[in-house]
Structures are given as C-alpha cells and as structure tokens.
Amino acid sequence: MERCRSRRQGRRRLILFAALCLLVLFGLMAFQALAFSQTRVPRCTEKDIEEAKSLASSAKLKISIAKEVFSETHPEGTVVSQEPAGGSRVRKGSLVKVVVSKGPRPIKVEPVALEAGKDMSPETVSETTSTPEERPSTPVLSTPVAPPPSTDSTSTGTSVTTPPTAGGKVVCIDPGHQARANLGREPIGPGSSQTKEKCRGGATGVSSGTPEYKLTLEIGLKLRALLEKKGITVVMTRETNDVDISNIERAEIANEAGAHLFVRIHHNGSSNLSLGGACTLYPADGSWTAPIYASSRRAAQLIQRELVKSTGLKNNSIFARSDITGFNWSKVPAVLTEIGFLSNPEEDRLLNTGEFQDKAAQGLFNGIVEYLNET
Ligand SMILES: [Zn+2]
Structure with missing residues (x-):
C-alpha cells in the first residue's frame, strides 16, 4: 500500500512539473512573438520626406502623406508633423501618417482687373508686438492682384501724398x-x-x-x-x-x-x-x-x-x-x-x-x- 501510494504521488508530481514546463514555454513563445512583431516609430518631423520614408522602411513601417500644407517654417518636402509620434511602439507594417510642407505660399504677380471698390484686403495680419521690426508674421493669401493704382488715389478713393517733385521720380x-x-x-x-x-x-x-x-x-x-x-x-x-x-x-x-x-x-x-x-x-x-x-x-x-x-x-x-x-x-x-x-x-x-x-x-x-x- 505504502509503495503503491508513493509511486502514484511521484507520477502526479511528474505530470504537474511537465504541465508547468509547457506553460512557461508557451509564455516565452507568446512574449517573443509579440516582441518581434513590434517596432519603434522613427522621428520623421523636420526631416525630408524621402529620408522619412527610408527611416520608416528600416523600421518595417509604411509612410502615408496625409496632407500637404503651406509653411513658412518648414522647407518644401519637409515633414511638419506625424502620427503616431516618434518613439512610440507599434506593430510592424503599421502606417505612419505625415503632414508635408509645400513651402511658403506663392505670390501671384499677374495683374487681374478688379471692380472698383471691391475689397482688396485678403490678408490676416498679426498684431504681435514681440515680432522683431523686420520679421515676417503672416503669409499673404494667393489671390488675384489689383491693377496698380494711380499715384494720387487708390481704388477705394483714399488720397495718397502726391510727390512734389514733378517730372523726375x-x-x-x-x-x-x-x-x-x-x-x-x-x-x-x-x-x-x-x-x-x-x-x-x-x-x-x-x-x-x-x-x-x-x-x-x-x-x-x-x-x-x-x-x-x-x-x-x-x-x-x-x-x-x-x-x-x-x-x-x-x-x-x-x-x-x-x-x-x-x-x-x-x-x-x-x-x-x-x-x-x-x-x-x-x-x-x-x-x-x-x-x-x-x-x-x-x-x-x-x-x-x-x-x-x-x-x-x-x-x-x-x-x-x-x-x-x-x-x-x-x-x-x-x-x-x-x-x-x-x-x-x-x-x-x-x-x-x-x-x-x-x-x-x-x-x-x-x-x-x-x-x-x-x-
Ligand atoms: Zn533688420
């Protein structure tokens, strides 16, 4: 009886030990699978879009240009912002959405006739006082341009100082x-x-x-x-x-x-x-x-x-x-x-x-x- 019981107990312990080993093994495999399927998002902002694409590719990620915007601060082709942020962990093969700069808003110089009295003030102007005397603040909207006004009046009829030196400029x-x-x-x-x-x-x-x-x-x-x-x-x-x-x-x-x-x-x-x-x-x-x-x-x-x-x-x-x-x-x-x-x-x-x-x-x-x- 005694020998029989101890043999049964030994077998039970062996089964328990084997089950425990299997559990640990599965746990390790699951952890490894998760770790290898993840990657760190590279920092793409301030970088050229081509460089950003190459960084993303090295990290096994894809880049998608979500939007292109005019920017005074980012040169044309530079990444302005990204989602998800650089440094975060995502699954390999995920999409990184970026906003890319088109450079500064262009100027239109071809004169286009406007009706007299039509509003010619499309600009939104910053009133900040911290801006240095010569620093730009607000970009100009690219809108049709008014024909040049005569020297003595604008199209709104407001008078302008007429230079006294007739003849020469x-x-x-x-x-x-x-x-x-x-x-x-x-x-x-x-x-x-x-x-x-x-x-x-x-x-x-x-x-x-x-x-x-x-x-x-x-x-x-x-x-x-x-x-x-x-x-x-x-x-x-x-x-x-x-x-x-x-x-x-x-x-x-x-x-x-x-x-x-x-x-x-x-x-x-x-x-x-x-x-x-x-x-x-x-x-x-x-x-x-x-x-x-x-x-x-x-x-x-x-x-x-x-x-x-x-x-x-x-x-x-x-x-x-x-x-x-x-x-x-x-x-x-x-x-x-x-x-x-x-x-x-x-x-x-x-x-x-x-x-x-x-x-x-x-x-x-x-x-x-x-x-x-x-x-
Ligand atoms: Zn200056």
Missing part, C-alpha cells in the same frame, strides 16, 4: 539699423499707445560676424548708384553707420522727400541656421496705411520677384504687416526687403561678397524701375 532708400541700437521707445503709429524700440540692433553674420547695418548700407549705396544712373532722384535715410535715426524719423525722411517709393533694406536672422531665402514686407490695409496699401503691395510683388530672380535666393514670399513703425508713419508707398539670412552660413558668406551685393542691388533696382514705370 524720387526713391528713398533706408539701409536698416545703425552701428548703435537705440532702445528708447516710440509709438508704432500716429496716436498709438503701443510702442516699440526706436531702432533695434540687427542680425549678425553667423560665420563672418558682419553686422546687418554694415551690409544694408553697402547694398543701399550700390542701389543708389544704379538708380541715379537711370536719372532717378535718391534720398538716403543714412549714408554712414554712425547715426541715430529712429524708425519714425526714417519714415519722415521719405515723407518729406515726397518719395514715390520708400525702400527699406534688411537681412534676416533665425535660431534655425538652415533657414534661408528672401522675403519682402509691405504695410497692411490698416487705419494708418490703407492709403498706401495697394501701391506698396504692388511694389513688394515686383521687388520680391526681381530680387529672387537676380540673387537666386529662395522665394519666401511677401507679407503684409501692421506692426512696423517705419510703415505706419509712412505716407508714401513703402516696402521692406529681407535679403537672405545672416544666420545661414552660406547666405552670410554670399552677403559678404561684392558680387552678390551687386546682384541684390540689381534685383531691387529692376523691381523698383518696373514699379515706377507702372505709376
């Missing part, structure tokens, strides 16, 4: 910034309680260390030479770097000169060193600048087009701005060009060469002359 050139910034404040527009610095310090070449004010003057003087050769009268807001002229004072110089166009020269800067290209700003259709809105916009379109053509810089479009002191005090059509990024090593190098400065001045000149011929 007058251009006021404002080379941006000065050797010493003036951080005293002044109202951003006539009667405004909102203030901004009188003259901010500009950008600095990331490799060259060249200050923006030096380059804007060099290009400004080259532009003056081209315009004067064409018989156009030029008024400079400054001819040296050692000056102290606020943005209001710069606009008033253009007003007093009765300029047909007030051209402000700047160079951009960004913490993102890969950003590059040119953009042109013009006054928004606001209460201070409504009379110069349409003509300024037209000048911005022509100057931006010619500047990009002449320099080969990337076209970062034109922007309407309501927060720029030098625009809001101007009674004459005004534009502000951002010729390249001093934070971009290659554009910094180019801007420091006389050859590239000549191309920039020539581009500005071509656009200005085209604008003056239309007015």
